[in-house]
Amino acid sequence: MPRKPNTAQRRSQIVDALRQVMAVSGYAGATIQAIAAKSGLAPGLIHYHFHDKHEILVELVETLVAYARLRYERRAAEATTAAERLRAYIDARLAFGDDAQPDAVAAWVMIGVEAVRDADVRAIYQRAVASELALVRGLLKACLRAAGKRVRALDALAAGLLAYTEGAFVLASNARALVPRGFAATLAAEWIERYIAGETDLPRSKPRSARRPRERRA
Amino acid sequence: MPRKPNTAQRRSQIVDALRQVMAVSGYAGATIQAIAAKSGLAPGLIHYHFHDKHEILVELVETLVAYARLRYERRAAEATTAAERLRAYIDARLAFGDDAQPDAVAAWVMIGVEAVRDADVRAIYQRAVASELALVRGLLKACLRAAGKRVRALDALAAGLLAYTEGAFVLASNARALVPRGFAATLAAEWIERYIAGETDLPRSKPRSARRPRERRA
């Protein structure tokens, strides 16, 4: 009577534990002992399901990236205009909701630092950044067009929103008490809105009505 | 024949080495051996000048905070209007210049993470954030007034600029190749400008002349 493999559950159990421990202690502080204790498993078992600590980290990074994407997509599915989709993105990243993993933000900050040292993590991290930039760029472009504005400096704008997001994570991790609660999403939305308002109008006579038909679901 | 004490020089030598090593390896990777090698000193000497590794970190954090302030003050000294002073701040934080310490940004990111784990570092970090928030708040308030705008949501705005700055550091450390070179300062200035432009005008009839006398050096 062969035993049923439970590796998938165990792996996610361990990855979850790493996320929680890392959020508090960083990667270096996330000892196998600590991960084992948090997950309620024996230390040796960690290495049965993962070759080494690094492999857990890589899986955590992938998990967080996938989950962030999922959060956006769930919200974007309900959006119909470019502005709503951008707002969905901002909320997915910066607003708290029922689907928030409290540790995920802190863990992501730690991962950003670990990316400096670890080539594998850096690769995933940069892939995530690149994909995020492309997504934001598209969202912004659609908003600008919908607003009848010229499309300029998209790359910088996307980078800026990403920087803002990452920085908001850092402050949330380190200085939560010092910043207004929940400021990030609201301010980001206003920032973008006013930035777009400040852009040059397209020469079109009826920009809004003309552009609206172009809107599509992402 | 008593030697001339060289403690101060040695300490800054060691702190410099920690900054450089941390920028690449993080705090956990900044071993005493690595610091010794980078500073050209013997390992034992590190502990002669600092009680422990943690103390070097604390001094590094203080050094970086002080240096960041210095950079701002040097630039602000040449500014005459509120807008110039804000721009001086943005440039001090986000633009590259002759006084840039390339490692400082990366080291600061690492410190932000270390603050999560280390109470002493967290205290300095939060003090630095608080002081930064107060500074930015004042700069923004002056700008809003100078622009004849109502002063609202200052805390959120200051927090947003700080978040943006911290996040720009993170991207500079981890994803430099993916973002437009030097985007951060320019975009920040435009963002603030347009944000202020979008704020409600004050009911005052002559806002500019009326408010100018209130401008002071920070």
Next chain:
Amino acid sequence: MPRKPNTAQRRSQIVDALRQVMAVSGYAGATIQAIAAKSGLAPGLIHYHFHDKHEILVELVETLVAYARLRYERRAAEATTAAERLRAYIDARLAFGDDAQPDAVAAWVMIGVEAVRDADVRAIYQRAVASELALVRGLLKACLRAAGKRVRALDALAAGLLAYTEGAFVLASNARALVPRGFAATLAAEWIERYIAGETDLPRSKPRSARRPRERRA
């Protein structure tokens, strides 16, 4: 519905796997996992059929000893003179043939080393050496008599042939490329032949016809 016991088959399957793994990785490197992988069995099953790893080693040693004997006996069965029987022994040990287990030589070398550490292995190893020495001694004695030579220094001669054999195994494991291919058997035969030729003649007038009747199968 009782299954047919397959213990014997499983055990030899496992012993075979140990032989193959040991030939490459030594005993310390022959982990249960590796043996399991090589034999295509589950790790847990290894310990069902053997109490512990050591027991597998002991059975491997016995298997190799028995197989080496078998190889000799198959060849000796066709020999009619003392010289032929000695040659059969040399070929069984040192020449390659259809019945060669390529790993067996390497595994035997590993076992020789393990014998230093492990009393059980040492016991079997020494029993094997003793039995080998006795066999070789007998073969050499017969050859000397058949050649009409005085029988002297038999123990040393047997030990020398054994040393040569063991050493040839070592070189075959570690330095195959550096020695002439297949040198060992030929040279051993010549060595013994000339050594015997160099021994003092017996005073007997008709040594060969006189001694032949004494020849027997070993």
Next chain:
Amino acid sequence: MPRKPNTAQRRSQIVDALRQVMAVSGYAGATIQAIAAKSGLAPGLIHYHFHDKHEILVELVETLVAYARLRYERRAAEATTAAERLRAYIDARLAFGDDAQPDAVAAWVMIGVEAVRDADVRAIYQRAVASELALVRGLLKACLRAAGKRVRALDALAAGLLAYTEGAFVLASNARALVPRGFAATLAAEWIERYIAGETDLPRSKPRSARRPRERRA
């Protein structure tokens, strides 16, 4: 008052300890703890003077190779004929003397096995074997010429002598009680002598006097 480095002494101390421990326990059994205990040093100190265990092994192999060479050269310095030089070699390798390191033989056997697994060790081992083969080849060639014999099968002969030597080490490690004490050197010398005697004479009329002038020191 800077401290005087003692790394050289410590390293040889540690290498000595490894040799002694390996002679009994093999490389896998030579734990850092065991080496530390044997050398009287703290475990951590082992890693201060050597990067890892493997590095100690490499240095041990080099040390043994160098020492074996030294033993031969000391003896060869007193030899004047080819036969004496060959005998010097055989004695250096196979006879016990005042300069014998009892553990060295056993350690060398262990190393031969470790060479199978470890590429670095294998490289040194094979270099040692190659150098040994070249040396023996030269010695044998000189002997054959001095004896007025045709020079044939030198490579096989050298390989055979080396195999014999290695095998004698194995038996000395594992089955000392079963073989005649000190048989190896004497038998090797006789073996070579009779082998050479059995070779075909050169067609020269006065082989011995003609060839002697060619003898040189090695």
Next chain:
DNA sequence: CATGAATGAGGATTCATTCAT
């Protein structure tokens, strides 16, 4: 002050062995 060796606690990893299924 300076040097570099020394210590030992702590962490990742391996692996024989056990055990639930």
Next chain:
DNA sequence: CATGAATGAATCCTCATTCAT
């Protein structure tokens, strides 16, 4: 019998810190 998960002791290695010189 068979499977593969689980355990925990053992091992290598790192590194902050101490200390003799």
